[in-house]
Amino acid sequence: MEKLRQTMERLRSELRYHNYRYYVLDQPSISDQEYDQLLHKLIELETKYPELITADSPSQRVGHEPSAGFSTVTHAEPLLSLSNAFTREDLLAFLARVKRQSPLPVSYVCELKIDGLAVSLDFEDGVFVRGATRGDGEEGEDITANIRTIRSLPLRLNKKASINVRGEVYIDQEDFKNLNQKRAEKGESLFANARNAAAGSLRQLDPKITATRPLQIFIYAIGGGASGEYATQGDALEYIQELGLRTNSHYQVCRQEEEVLEFIEKWEEKRSELPYEIDGVVVKVNELGTQLALGATSRSPRWAIAYKFPAEQVVTKVLSIEIQVGRTGALTPLAVLEPVFVAGSKVSRATLHNEDIIKERDIRLGDYVVLQKAGDVIPEIVRSLPERRDGSETPFQMPSSCPSCGSKVVRLQGEAVTRCVNGQCPAQLVERLVHFASKGALDIEGLGPANVAQLVAAELVQNPADFYSLEKKDLLGLDRFGTRSAENLLGAISRSKEQPLSRVIFALGIRFVGAEVAREIAKYAGSMDNLIKMSAAELLEIPSVGEKIARSVSDYFQDPENRKLIKALKRAGLEMSGGPSPHPARILAGLTFVITGRLSRFTREEAQELLRAWGANVTANVSRRTGYLVAGEGGGSKLDRALELGIPVLSEDEFQEFLQERGVKLD
Numbered sequence: 001m002e003k004l005r006q007t008m009e010r011l012r013s014e015l016r017y018h019n020y021r022y023y024v025l026d027q028p029s030i031s032d033q034e035y036d037q038l039l040h041k042l043i044e045l046e047t048k049y050p051e052l053i054t055a056d057s058p059s060q061r062v063g064h065e066p067s068a069g070f071s072t073v074t075h076a077e078p079l080l081s082l083s084n085a086f087t088r089e090d091l092l093a094f095l096a097r098v099k100r101q102s103p104l105p106v107s108y109v110c111e112l113k114i115d116g117l118a119v120s121l122d123f124e125d126g127v128f129v130r131g132a133t134r135g136d137g138e139e140g141e142d143i144t145a146n147i148r149t150i151r152s153l154p155l156r157l158n159k160k161a162s163i164n165v166r167g168e169v170y171i172d173q174e175d176f177k178n179l180n181q182k183r184a185e186k187g188e189s190l191f192a193n194a195r196n197a198a199a200g201s202l203r204q205l206d207p208k209i210t211a212t213r214p215l216q217i218f219i220y221a222i223g224g225g226a227s228g229e230y231a232t233q234g235d236a237l238e239y240i241q242e243l244g245l246r247t248n249s250h251y252q253v254c255r256q257e258e259e260v261l262e263f264i265e266k267w268e269e270k271r272s273e274l275p276y277e278i279d280g281v282v283v284k285v286n287e288l289g290t291q292l293a294l295g296a297t298s299r300s301p302r303w304a305i306a307y308k309f310p311a312e313q314v315v316t317k318v319l320s321i322e323i324q325v326g327r328t329g330a331l332t333p334l335a336v337l338e339p340v341f342v343a344g345s346k347v348s349r350a351t352l353h354n355e356d357i358i359k360e361r362d363i364r365l366g367d368y369v370v371l372q373k374a375g376d377v378i379p380e381i382v383r384s385l386p387e388r389r390d391g392s393e394t395p396f397q398m399p400s401s402c403p404s405c406g407s408k409v410v411r412l413q414g415e416a417v418t419r420c421v422n423g424q425c426p427a428q429l430v431e432r433l434v435h436f437a438s439k440g441a442l443d444i445e446g447l448g449p450a451n452v453a454q455l456v457a458a459e460l461v462q463n464p465a466d467f468y469s470l471e472k473k474d475l476l477g478l479d480r481f482g483t484r485s486a487e488n489l490l491g492a493i494s495r496s497k498e499q500p501l502s503r504v505i506f507a508l509g510i511r512f513v514g515a516e517v518a519r520e521i522a523k524y525a526g527s528m529d530n531l532i533k534m535s536a537a538e539l540l541e542i543p544s545v546g547e548k549i550a551r552s553v554s555d556y557f558q559d560p561e562n563r564k565l566i567k568a569l570k571r572a573g574l575e576m577s578g579g580p581s582p583h584p585a586r587i588l589a590g591l592t593f594v595i596t597g598r599l600s601r602f603t604r605e606e607a608q609e610l611l612r613a614w615g616a617n618v619t620a621n622v623s624r625r626t627g628y629l630v631a632g633e634g635g636g637s638k639l640d641r642a643l644e645l646g647i648p649v650l651s652e653d654e655f656q657e658f659l660q661e662r663g664v665k666l667d
Contacts, residue, residue, distance in 0.1 A: 004045070005052055011042040015058040020154060020244055056127045056155040070141035070203070073132035074605055075120055076164060076620030077223050080137055080296055082282065082306040088261070091283070094305045095257050098285060101294060101302075107286040109233040110263040111251045113306055114218055115277040116170030117199045119147065121219075122620070125637060126160040128153070133202065136440060136515050137299075146202050149211040158244040162637045164223035164620040165245065171198045172275045175214035192345035194277055216276075219245040224621035232286045253286055268309050280308040292625060299516065311372035313382065316340040318367045321352065321396050325404045325427035327435050327509050329419040333358060333396065335369075335381060343373040350379035354416045355398045362386065366393035402427070430456055432509050436464040440515050441507035442496040446489040454478045464507070465568030467493050497573045501528065504574055508565075510556045512549045520544050521553070523613055528566060528576040532557045587662055589615035594622050596639060597632030599652050604632075607655075614664050622647065630655045 018035055021027050039058065046053045053059070085091040098106055120140065122130040131147030132140035148155065150169065157163075171179070176194040183190055191197035201213035222236050230236040234253045241247055250267070254260045264281045271278050285291050285303040294302040317338045324332045333352040340347055350371060352358050361383055363369060368388040369381045402409055402420035404427030411418040420428065430453050437447035444467070455461040460474050470493065475486035499507075502522035506515050513521070524542045525531035531553075539550035556562055570576050593611050595604050595618065602610070607630065608618045622629060622641040629642040629649045642649050650658055659666060 004049065008042065008045050008049075008052055009054075011038060011045070012054070012057050015039060015042065016154060016156060019058060019151065055129075058155070070143060070205075072135075072139050073120075073130065073142045074139050074608065075132065075135075075137070076608070076618060078137045079118060079120055079134045079140070079166065080300050082304055083300045085305050085307045086310075091260070091264075091305065091307050092257070094283070095260070098294065098303065102285075102290050104287070104290060106290060107232075108254045108260055109237075109251055109284045109286045110254055110260055111220060111282045111284070112248055112267060112274075112278045113280040113282050113308075114168040114170050114248065115195050115279045116168040117195070117202060119143070119167050119169055119202070119217075120223065121147065121153075121165050121167060122163075123157055123165070124162045126157040126162075128155045138519065141203070143202050145207040146204060146210040149207055149213075150215045150217050152246050153217050154244045158242065160637065161243060162621070163243070165219050165240065166221040166223060167217050167219040167245075169198050169202060169215055169217050170194065170276055171201075171214055172216060173277065174275065175216075179214060193343075196345075217246060218248045220247065220282075222621075224619045224623055231288055233284050233288065233291075234286055236288070264307055271309065278309075280306050282306050312343050313370050313372045314340050314342045315368055315385065316347075316371050318363065318365055318369055318381075321358075321365060323399060323403045325402060325420055325425060325431070327428055327431035328511055329421060329423075329425065329428050331398065331402070331409060331418045331420065333398070335363070337369075337371065340371065342371055342379070347371065347373075347379045350381050352381065355396075355411075355418060356416050358396050364389075364393040364395050404428075426456060429462070433461060433464060433467075435509050436507045437467070437496075438507075441503055442499050443503075444489075444496045445492045446485070447492075451478075451480075451489075463565055463568070465565060465572055468497075468569075468572035468574075497575065499575060501525075501575050501577060504528070504569070504576070505531070508556070508562075511552045513553060517544055517549060526577065528570070532563065532566065587614055587664070591615075591627045592617040592619060592625055593628050593630060594619055594626050594638060594642070595630045595632070596636060599630075599632040601652060601656065610659075610664070610666075628658075 015035070015038055018030055018038070021029050042057070043059050046057065046059055083094075085094060095108075118134040120132045120134070121128065128148070129144070130142065131144045132142055134140055147153065147169075153167075171194045173194060176191070176197055179197060180190045191200065197213070198215060201210050201215055204210045219240050220237075221233070222230070222240065230239045232253075234251075237247050237251060252259070252263050254263060260283055267278070267281060283305050285294065291301070291303040296302055318335050319338060320336045322334045322336060324334050326332060333355070335350045335352050337348050337350060352363065361381065363381060363384045366389075368385040370383050370385065371379060372382055373379055398409075398418055400409060401407060402422065402425060405420065405422050405425040407420055407422035407425065409418050409420050422428075430449065433452045433456070434447070434449050436442055437444035437452070447467070452461070455466075455470075455478070458474075458478065460470065461467060470490065472483070472486045472490060475481045475489060476483070481489075500522065502515075502519040505522055505528075506513065506518035520542055521531065521539070525534060534554070536547075536550040536554040539545050539553055540547065545553075557566075588611060593616055595607055598604075599607060611618050619626065622638050622645065624645055626642065626645075626647050629638060629647055630652070631639050631642075631649050632652055639649065656666065
């Protein structure tokens with residue numbers, strides 16, 4: 001049996017080598033037929049001896065059954081979004097700020113900004129074990145089975161490294177055209193652009209479908225900062241290549257600002273020559289130690305910026321202007337346009353934001369206008385073309401009553417938005433319910449605008465708590481609902497009860513409270529009961545909460561109807577507690593922990609959440625900046641690395657004692 005095991009491992013090793021040459025280096029050394037013969041031989045042996053199959057075998061890229069849904073992964077280090085620079089002045093201001101805040105000389109790495117989907121990948125002892133989407137930056141979806149299908153990602157590294165890397169999944173332009181052509185031949189709907197196709201492919205519940213999509217990946221960073229192997233981003237990219245991972249070769253280390261500007265100008269001109277879409281250049285501080293010193297805001301690192309290329313602009317015509325009523329009663333004008341292709345997709349609508357912008361840009365019904373996608377994503381009307389008017393165009397007038405409920409609308413002094421003040425407005429209700437069920441909130445798949453509108457019209461749902469009283473018989477009488485779709489929706493509603501308190505707070509739709517603020521509030525309040533009792537003054541003690549947010553939250557919970565809703569959601573079984581302590585002091589601020597091995601008193605995720613709640617930083621990998629390693633049973637390579645670097649190692653008992661000595665409450 002041992003001889004057979006060795007034979008199978010030799011086959012796997014040979015197949016990995018040829019995968020690396022073909023998908024990463026683009027330098028195949030054998031024919032497709034020879035490769036298929038090797039793979040067929042391995043599959044034959046694995047079929048006969050399934051007990052000898054390994055998780056990193058080249059045969060195992062697809063093999064899982066379709067998932068009922070994606071589980072959640074908490075990122076060891078947040079996947080932050082980058083701030084954007086749209087002009088040369090924005091970029092120069094960033095460079096000047098970095099220079100001003102950095103005591104040491106700074107160099108930069110310029111990398112192409114691939115228009116794809118960011119992912120986080122974990123390897124343990126050199127073997128791929130987990131892949132996740134960015135999600136909200138703190139938590140993402142576990143898409144491990146789908147990531148395995150990407151041929152340009154090795155399932156085993158060239159070294160036995162335990163490491164987290166970040167990458168971008170994308171589809172080449174030619175592959176995208178071929179994919180859409182095949183879908184058209186089958187009568188299937190076409191993808192709007194390559195990025196949407198990549199994102200949709202990664203979120204397939206059946207990895208066998210993902211495997212049919214031509215996904216590619218570039219790895220662009222290592223999670224956890226500097227280590228003995230690399231001290232700069234340039235070094236890190238070289239180390240990534242040594243591991244056998246695929247990086248984008250079009251990067252450059254720049255010592256002077258002029259070099260950064262030249263790199264951007266070069267690729268702005270040459271972007272059309274690339275086989276994949278890019279929408280800009282990412283400029284990063286090269287020295288990882290300086291990156292650490294510069295730190296980050298709650299949303300983005302201070303040591304990097306994305307310079308976005310000017311958006312593609314096209315001309316189209318405004319056919320009409322409709323009014324949308326949002327969940328807060330805001331009336332938003334929406335331009336209905338002659339359909340036109342821009343930045344890779346067809347656009348027929350664009351938001352006009354508010355009445356002032358329409359007047360400022362002098363946009364009239366019937367006008368020809370210049371359209372672009374802001375950030376290559378959101379359709380935006382830049383200006384009208386008055387020279388093309390023939391006299392038939394008419395100025396826009398904001399309605400004096402709500403188009404949904406007929407109530408009078410108001411525009412308060414100092415605000416740009418016109419609002420419907422009727423809290424029972426059907427359009428507002430639908431939007432509030434859609435927000436409650438949206439991906440960033442309770443994430444109830446199947447509760448989009450159309451289905452929510454049906455539920456409201458049928459008087460089955462009048463507030464979010466009503467979702468949890470729905471039964472299969474209620475749904476079967478609605479359009480597009482059969483037995484299976486009804487069961488799927490009820491299952492998604494039931495699973496939403498497991499979402500953390502921070503998501504429940506965000507889902508309530510409290511004005512000015514976004515996902516980040518909701519997370520901070522949940523961390524400091526600890527429970528919904530505590531939050532309801534907090535005054536505006538107490539809320540102001542929470543980082544990222546200002547007077548406007550504090551007043552809005554306080555006012556929300558003083559409303560009897562809102563308190564009634566909270567009680568109903570609590571009865572439905574939603575999570576109403578969210579931390580180890582009501583008001584955790586940040587007494588561990590400035591300390592960095594890594595946790596390895598199995599802990600007996602709590603899970604690794606619970607330990608990480610406990611440390612973060614009390615202000616500590618928790619990372620995935622041991623580096624020179626790690627303060628303590630908490631080692632459970634089976635510490636492995638991280639323990640070896642900590643001992644090598646002289647980093648204090650705490651057993652689980654010592655860890656508990658360490659926390660108690662500093663006043664951390666464990667119950």
